[in-house]
Amino acid sequence: RVETDGRAPRVRRRRLSPVEITSGMEAARVLAESVVGPKPKIEEEIEAVLGDNQVAKAVENVAEAVLDAPVVTEGGVELPPSPPFSVSVNYLFVLAAVVLVVFICDRVMRAKVPKTIVTREFKSFQRNYLNAYTCALGAEWLQDSHLFALLLRHGHGVDQVASLYVAGFVVAYLWGVLADCVPGGAATLFGGGRSACIACFACYGCAALTVFHDDYPTLLLGRAFYGTGTALLHTVFDAWMVAEHMSQAFPDDWLMQTYQEVGRYTTVVSIGSGVLAELSAASLGLTGPFLTSLTLCTTGSVLISRTWPKGNESCRGAMSGLTSGIAEMLTSSADGVRNMAGLVQNHRGAAFLVVVQACFETVMYIALFMWTPTLSASAQELFGIGTPPPYGLIFSLLMACLMLGSLVFQILTSSLTDGQGNPVPPSPHFLLRMNKAICACAAVACMITATMGMVNHWTGLGALLCFEFSVGMYYPAIGSLRGKFVPRESRGLVMHASKTLLAVLVLIMLLNFASMASIVFMFCAMLLGVCWFCLYSAGGELSAESATPLV
Numbered sequence: 001r002v003e004t005d006g007r008a009p010r011v012r013r014r015r016l017s018p019v020e021i022t023s024g025m026e027a028a029r030v031l032a033e034s035v036v037g038p039k040p041k042i043e044e045e046i047e048a049v050l051g052d053n054q055v056a057k058a059v060e061n062v063a064e065a066v067l068d069a070p071v072v073t074e075g076g077v078e079l080p081p082s083p084p085f086s087v088s089v090n091y092l093f094v095l096a097a098v099v100l101v102v103f104i105c106d107r108v109m110r111a112k113v114p115k116t117i118v119t120r121e122f123k124s125f126q127r128n129y130l131n132a133y134t135c136a137l138g139a140e141w142l143q144d145s146h147l148f149a150l151l152l153r154h155g156h157g158v159d160q161v162a163s164l165y166v167a168g169f170v171v172a173y174l175w176g177v178l179a180d181c182v183p184g185g186a187a188t189l190f191g192g193g194r195s196a197c198i199a200c201f202a203c204y205g206c207a208a209l210t211v212f213h214d215d216y217p218t219l220l221l222g223r224a225f226y227g228t229g230t231a232l233l234h235t236v237f238d239a240w241m242v243a244e245h246m247s248q249a250f251p252d253d254w255l256m257q258t259y260q261e262v263g264r265y266t267t268v269v270s271i272g273s274g275v276l277a278e279l280s281a282a283s284l285g286l287t288g289p290f291l292t293s294l295t296l297c298t299t300g301s302v303l304i305s306r307t308w309p310k311g312n313e314s315c316r317g318a319m320s321g322l323t324s325g326i327a328e329m330l331t332s333s334a335d336g337v338r339n340m341a342g343l344v345q346n347h348r349g350a351a352f353l354v355v356v357q358a359c360f361e362t363v364m365y366i367a368l369f370m371w372t373p374t375l376s377a378s379a380q381e382l383f384g385i386g387t388p389p390p391y392g393l394i395f396s397l398l399m400a401c402l403m404l405g406s407l408v409f410q411i412l413t414s415s416l417t418d419g420q421g422n423p424v425p426p427s428p429h430f431l432l433r434m435n436k437a438i439c440a441c442a443a444v445a446c447m448i449t450a451t452m453g454m455v456n457h458w459t460g461l462g463a464l465l466c467f468e469f470s471v472g473m474y475y476p477a478i479g480s481l482r483g484k485f486v487p488r489e490s491r492g493l494v495m496h497a498s499k500t501l502l503a504v505l506v507l508i509m510l511l512n513f514a515s516m517a518s519i520v521f522m523f524c525a526m527l528l529g530v531c532w533f534c535l536y537s538a539g540g541e542l543s544a545e546s547a548t549p550l551v
Helices: 018-023 025-036 039-050 054-067 085-112 120-141 147-153 158-181 193-210 216-233 236-247 254-284 288-307 318-346 348-383 391-414 428-452 457-485 488-513 517-541
Strands: none
Touching (some): 085 391, 120 193, 120 216, 120 288, 193 288, 348 391, 348 488, 348 517
């Protein structure tokens, strides 16, 4: 805002959110044209009043941006769903470079793993499972890249968008807790593993359909469907595969070969989903990725119906299983508190890991929510008001860096040898140092994002990519460390406690600070500092008597 009081003009600046910028654009356009006329007239008025100086040039640029900005209609903010190709090409080059590094690391890991000779029947079983599972992964990830932008377009504020994200998270958490209390897991609630996998596609399909409505209750219902689908995706598919593997009497060591293929398919689908989402948004609008997700839901359901064998599935025990599960969940809360108190007293290292997992995964979920508004604001600083970043390509970059971090950790741990050159598993001290380095790297990335993410687009993007690389290393690293610190009989308790603390932290962060990106990322850096301190304290608790075999 420029003010003149007879002296030199002075400019008062306040950083606006993308919602404020786009919401005020049409009003500024109407005001400029009604007061001083078209753009050439605006330039003349600026020069006559302020003179040819830097302030006049700045105001002239603002006037040009106002007159060339997108229009705000009654239905929402009409921003283009994707940027021009001249903007996207820079991201394509970066994505190609990261994908090349991922491919090289994958080839290195393949050379370290001995090949397994399997039968034709096993390959057919494996292919049928992977086809349906990758459809489910794609259906989930296609709905992630453009969701935030679409909700803003519907006219919802950042706080409302945050509450919708929280709703999906809470539903997924509750389903996970309930499934752990039901005999047979979540598959029992849907009559069997095959039916539960089809239900997963149905939930994702319903979630995709709800985004075509802009009213809040419908969108809230859609997030509940999405959370249910997420809970099913990460439980019932793997459970069905293992059960079917055993029922067909395949050798146990072939199961690891399936998991290796799952990792490779996941890498390809995670990167390809973002690219496909960007193409869908460019051709069909912001709802394009959701239409593509709906197509994958239909395809996956058909694949399961035609290629997966039918078992003795029935819904008769679903209601009784649900009732017993709820009762068990309510009655086990007090026991869980008592058991956790005993764990803290007898295995302090395990208690420290509860805090580490909860704090790190809280930061991970916050970054999943905040990357869109953060990079959107800096993209408008770089490319001009009204030009969004390519959300799909950025999503592919984030997923590629996550997969790269996982591969790098596998390469590092598989390269450990003893004095004779024989491979050895990573020691607890090595895993502690690795986890502390991961937390430190992630904390630095959050601080850079907090200070420069909304101003310098490429710096903010680079910091988020480094954070995702740290997340990729975190999962296998914390899993290995958990095998060293936590007794077998207490691992379920540790996971439940960390998920509960995670849910509390996510609720507090998103429901109170979602619209303050810089503050949120500073809080994330503090949480990662807590992780580092807990790992440092856990190192003091490490002893030969408390260590358990690596899992």
